Amino acid sequence: MGEGPVECAVYYIHRCSASFRNGSDLRPLYNFITAALAPPAGGEWKCPVLIIDDVSVLLSLGVTSVQVLDFIHYCRAGVCSRYQGNVVCLVQGDEGSEDAEYELLLRSLCHQSxxxxxxxxxxxxxxxxxxxxxxxxxxxxxxxxxxxxxxxxxxxxxxxxxxxxxxxxx
Incomplete structure (x- = not known):
């Protein structure tokens, strides 16, 4: 696997997906993102963008919508407040879904955006x-x-x- 940040993030999520299924929190993933967003020594970022491609995948890994919303909240606080950047989240699916966890996630993210x-x-x-x-x-x-x-x-x-x-x- 390559050494770029995207490859590292995909590898990290794949490595941690078993712990997500056991109902653990997303703190290790948040810590990974925070470390990846840290500017190089003596440098600074200009308006970074954190793109979370299909946040609903976390639900399929057993993470609750409340845990996902907490995770997004902390990501937004770090990226938007600390670095004056933006967080972009993709959520796929139907608004009329019968999945209560998905509905809570979708409505909450829409409300916060x-x-x-x-x-x-x-x-x-x-x-x-x-x-x-x-x-x-x-x-x-x-x-x-x-x-x-x-x-x-x-x-x-x-x-x-x-x-x-x-x-x-x-």
């Missing part, structure tokens, strides 16, 4: 020129301002446009 990006396929089904919708909700001072765009995925890029303004309509 300043910016929500919700990507979904078209409710009407497949379309050649529109592949889905992206809803961006910016939460400021107790107000939510959602904006919805449609998108089309190309070989190496994505096109975004307002509803009803795809190339097929125009």
């Amino acid at each position: 300043g910016l929500l990006l919700q990507v979904e396929g078209l409710v009407t089904g497949f379309c050649k020129d529109v592949h889905g919708e992206l809803t961006i909700t910016r939460r400021t001072h107790n107000t939510e301002r959602p904006v919805t765009y449609q998108y089309k995925i190309h070989d190496k890029s994505v096109s975004f446009f307002a509803r009803g303004l795809s190339a097929a309509v125009l």
